[in-house]
Amino acid sequence: NDGYLHWFLDDELVFKLNGTSIVEKGLGTGISSEPSYIIMNTAVSKQWGFPKCPDNCPCKKYNCNTKDWSAKCGFSSGFCDMLTSSKQNHSQPGVEYKINYVRVWQDPNDPKQKVGCSTPERPTRRWIEGHQELYMQEGDSKPLKGLQRGRGRCGSNGNGKEGEESSSSSLSCGGSHRGTCTVGGVCECKEGWTGPHCLAHDGRDPTPYDEPDSLADVGFTPPSYFPAALVVGLSLCVVILIGALVAKRRKIAKAGYRPIPNRPPARKPVRGHFA
Template structure:
């Protein structure tokens, strides 16, 4: 498989040792078995994983190897000129079933990882059962994601396709700047739809960040310092709804300036966004959804069997009402005297 290609990859730790070197095909017992590739795919021998070290940590006991189990799928011009369907099937491990992860491109298998392959490796890894989220982004790299040596006499310190200076453009991969300066405009990354399916009768298919199998809420609350910076009050910030700066120009092609358009929000006279029902975010660009399933209900004082006395609140309320009545009577009596 040559460039360009799609890479289907699953990261696991701890990694296997000994392992094949990057660019070499694995020898017997050097890599995972039970991996199934599809049409126009091959094992990604360019990257088997890496050695992980925490910056600033002087204790090497926390260092570890991680493996990248991946297959590459050959792409052609059609994958950049018309829509295609990318699919991932993820079945977590459960008793009696090792689970699997499968990647598809236009309904053709790219990689099938059977959880049994991870079990047989003996490293303790498995098909992930942690809650996940989907991240759709454009990864920008000066090298198209494929590292290459710096050309001779090129300083490779500054990268700017718009610069007239050769020293700032010589470090890019061949054709990179031409792609960005194409007469038809720069490349665009468009997503038509995202659909997620789950089996309501399957107990391992759950929605939520703190499930019975992975109750993360209490741990994060007890170790907040691990999940925030010095400037954060809490690990998670609230979602800002509206109040993003806008121009209100209906001719603008920037959806932020129009607060998502007529159906999502409006730009007020103060040039800030005001979101319509069902939309959120600073510029009303995100659907306002929520997860009504609470597996891990926040703790209450009654959970430990303590019931606060109700006499004090009732007595306090009665006393306040009595004082109010005395005040009203005194006020009326004073008016009669005057």
């Protein structure tokens, strides 16, 4: 349940680390909430470290990118040739590693873990919006350009049938399961894929830590309560204003004046004959 890390070499287990040993020691430090890169070090070998220093070798320098024998003699036999063969002779590939997959996840219910690139502790989006000039080159209108979905140029077999591709451009839109090349010569991405040539997953962040901007972001905090004296004073002012209006109307009525009606009186029809 605590996870594990297993290293295999030629389908044989070389090294393993269970997460239980880490959990038992405790996670005292906080998990990084900043955008990070993952660098996979695949330098796994059956023999760790350097071999015993050979005779007549000083073993003071270890450098494969040199013609000096004294700087390379401390390595295992063939080690430098493995690293440099691809640079010197393209027909013979050098060392290559393959990573099947890397799975990284975070628990959205754990307050120590944050999902997203703009967390409350480090509001990256707001910082960039407030310092856009630091993230723009000459000619840019904004730091981050919008994500283009499809419309990348691709080949066509010229038969006029939309969705078909020639063999030379079958991968120009990510292959048949990611996108298709339209008759107009542009890529059209299928569901779940994005980018000009449909090469990227159309993923979304399910946990919106980056909330919309509000007045509180500029330092304005409305009062949570009104003082009792202020409430009583406002109530007295309203009562006095209403009392003054009522007294004024009574004074006008007592003096014999009648208020002007809002509408003129209706005229009675005139009966009679006209010559």
